[in-house]
Amino acid sequence: MSLSIGNKLSLSLAVIILMLLVISSPKPAEASTCSFYVGFQYDIPNLEYPGGKFLAKENIGTKQVTLKAYTPKPNESGSVTLNVYSDMNTNNAPLYSSTVTFTGDAPTQVVHIPIQDDTILNEGIREQFIQLSNPSSNVCFYEEDGWREAFLYILDNEPPTLRVTPSETSYDLAEGGKKTFEIKRLGDLTLPVAYQITDTPITAQSSDYSISSNGGSFPTEIYQDYVRDWLNSQVQYVSVTALTDTETEATETFQMHIASANAQIDGPSTVDFRIIGVNTCSFYVGFQYDIPNMDYPGGKFLAKENIGTKQVTLRAYTPQPNESGSVVLKVYSDMNMNNAPLYSTTVTFTGNAPTQVVHIPIQDDTILNEDIRELFIQLSNPSPNVCFYEEDGWREAFLYILDDEPPTLKVTPSEASHDLAEGESKTFEIRRLGDLTLPVTYQITDTPITAQSSDYSISPTEGSFPTQIDGDYVRDWLNSQVEYVTVSALADTAVESTETFQMHIASPNAQINGPSTVDFRIIGNDGGSSATIQLEQSAYATWEYINVLPVKLTRTGNLTQEVSVWVSTVNGSAKRDKDFGFEPVRITFAPGQLSANLNLYIIDDVFWEGNETFTLQLSDAQGGAVLGTVQQAIVTIYDNEWRTQ
Incomplete structure (x- = not known):
């Protein structure tokens, strides 16, 4: 029998601190x-x-x-x-x-x-x-x-720093074009950091452009258990847009400024912008991509790491006769353009030669990589008669370098033996590495030893990996090179001792990196004729505005019979129906059921009473069950009136 309530709770920082202090790991069977x-x-x-x-x-x-x-x-x-x-x-x-x-x-x-x-x-x-x-x-x-x-x-623990990318200090914007900057907070993430965005019109008017934000700040505390989300929230974006009008104008200029009172600026603190007017551009330059983006401008390039050099094609659109223009192409190891480029070259266009091919050297590292190597290509430093469309995709690209090592299946976790209690599962990640363009399949088989095939399940028992990119989703293609196999120990009503079996992982066209045979031990429930019922914890604590405190009961030993236990409360400084709500109840465990849940209802009043306690207790076990060592739990209710009084 399980008592539950479908409340959705929004937890505050105080609840997070409480959880760190009072939540303990469940006691295993x-x-x-x-x-x-x-x-x-x-x-x-x-x-x-x-x-x-x-x-x-x-x-x-x-x-x-x-x-x-x-x-x-x-x-x-x-x-x-x-x-x-x-x-x-x-x-x-x-x-x-x-x-x-x-x-x-x-x-x-x-x-x-x-x-x-x-x-x-x-x-x-x-x-x-x-x-x-x-x-x-x-x-x-x-x-x-x-x-x-x-x-x-x-x-x-380094001093707070705001890294601004891209790192160039001047940009051209066609009317209607936009440039987006990433502002990433680095260093000590526990210190408060804020920044401000201002602008200075030079020959442009304030009505000729817009800046999406005038500043921002970053969270210094982790919400619940979401550490990765906390890290991802340390990034903000500011977009600068050249507004479209009906006037015929020459080039106009303005500046954007980035400042912070409590962080260093890593990158440009002042950025110059030039709004390109009518008839000032002889060449509009951009890439010709291996994989054009489907939903927005730009695209990507692909290369096998053993190719030697990658040919990247640039084209000057609307070339003017008897003129020439140039740009600089740079290749970086990532999007931090403050670092020295891996490769740099100047590319020149003329009216008679509007298409140019750049040969980018590719290094074969002979290492089995966990990920696609990702390089960042950018066009910059245009001559005065060369412009870009300023949705970044027209002059920026990713170059994905694919492994050419033999196909390999990496199995994690890497341990070759595991224990499973009845009703528990173990999941294995099978990640395909090496040359992703070659077909790879795998098969899962099992060998019962002292266990029977009916004591466990394995799913799936085979799999394969895609060798081609769907649309322009290179990252999705990489993420699809992972599959999962789950091994479950099935719960039954028999009184059994420890049982064993094996799982085997094989592939006809890939090496196995990790255990190809995994031994499993199913921990039996040979607890004799009695079942033991007890509380999962001997102490609980909650704020009074939380409303619902869930409590878990566990049952071990003989699982073949229906058993039950009486659950009641004893008043302490906290009183039933005044500080908490709970009606005594008999909790019943069906055959094979390992746990049951109930809810204690906490009453949020408006009085300062200090922290209060009461006792939750078990008694009168029936059906051949006995009480375990944790028969009582002290429940502490933290008063929250200090927040307002």
């Missing part, structure tokens, strides 16, 4: 083979699925990571290995490794992970991957990866 169930205690627990994340400033020296062994057994010890990797490729050597030992008397351990301060202004959060592995025979994990895997996000 016991099995006779496991003396310790080990997991992390996270800085930021995930809201929608198991696991969480850790945060550290790069100047912290060492990051303290806490591990806890749940259900520890007296007079026993167990151990796991904690490895820290630079990314999720756990085939590489770890940056740091430590063996962590737990005992019945010391179930909580703290690992001190060294953090390197790189003194570099990073474009993003440095991301490291932490994994627990190599458990001793009496140590188990819950096999949703979150309980034994985590990301460590290392934040910059």
Whole structure:
């Protein structure tokens, strides 16, 4: 039986702080083979699925990571290995490794992970991957990866900086044309940063152009558990548009200024604009793309890395006889044009030769890349009689360099053995690397050992990858080179001990990078004739304006019978029907059901009462069930009247 309410709640910063303080990892179902169930205690627990994340400033020296062994057994010890990797490729050597030992008397351990301060202004959060592995025979994990895997996000401590791209300080705009600037906040993301946009008309009038924003600011705190969204929100955009009118005008000029009182400006703080009037352009120059964009101007180029040089064609539209004009073509490793270009050349057009071909050198790195290498090409420094249409696509392009290494299927996670409790699943990522233009398929088979085929499921059992780009969606094509295989341990009503089986991954036309055979152990429910019912936590806390506090009950041991338990409350400083609402109820578990949920309703009043508590308790287990060790939970209601009184 499950009690729920469909409320959608908007959480404030206070709720996030509360969650970091009071949410603990769910206590796993016991099995006779496991003396310790080990997991992390996270800085930021995930809201929608198991696991969480850790945060550290790069100047912290060492990051303290806490591990806890749940259900520890007296007079026993167990151990796991904690490895820290630079990314999720756990085939590489770890940056740091430590063996962590737990005992019945010391179930909580703290690992001190060294953090390197790189003194570099990073474009993003440095991301490291932490994994627990190599458990001793009496140590188990819950096999949703979150309980034994985590990301460590290392934040910059460099002074706040606003990087402005593109980095050129002057641009031409045809009437109706637009130029968009990216303003990315770098450095210490926890410090407040704001910026202002102003303009100076020179020969232009203010009515000849528009600037989309007069400034902005950036969030300094993480919303809930969305670290990546927080990082992505550190980017804003400002667009400058040359307005269209009916007058015949010569070239007009104005300036845009970018300033900040609490951040350095990396890039142009003043940008000069020239609005091109009638009959001032002898040549309009742009690329002829391998893949033109479908929905907006511009396009992309593709090249295999073993090609030697990539031919890129430029064309001058509306060429004028007896005239010549030029532009500079530069190739960058990314969109940061403050860096030195990888390649640069001047391209000259004439009325008789309006089309020119540039040969860009391509380096074959002989490395199996996880991603397409992406270069950025830009046309700049036009001669006075050369113009661009200023939707960036006409003079900017991405050059995607494809691997030519043999096709490879990378399987993650890379461990070759996993535990699954009944009703749990494990998902594997199969990523296709190497030459993406060659066909690749794979097959999944299984071998029952002590388990029966009816004890588990694997889906899908085969797959393939696209070799051609759909439309102009190069990134979507790359993202489609990933498939997922899920292995599930099926719940049944039989009392069983641990069972084992294997999954095999094979391909006739690709190498396997990772485990080709994976061993699975289904943790049985051989708990004897009794089922054990208990609360998931011994303590809960919530703000009084949250309205609903969900509570979970767990059932372990014999799953074959219907069992039930009586749930009631005992008043403390918090009173039923005054500070909270709950009617005593009998919760029933159907055969095979491992958990049940109920809701406590919190009453938000207008009085300052201080923090209050009451007790949630279990009693009168029926159907052959017994109560576990967590029969009561103390519930703390935090008063929120301090916010207004």
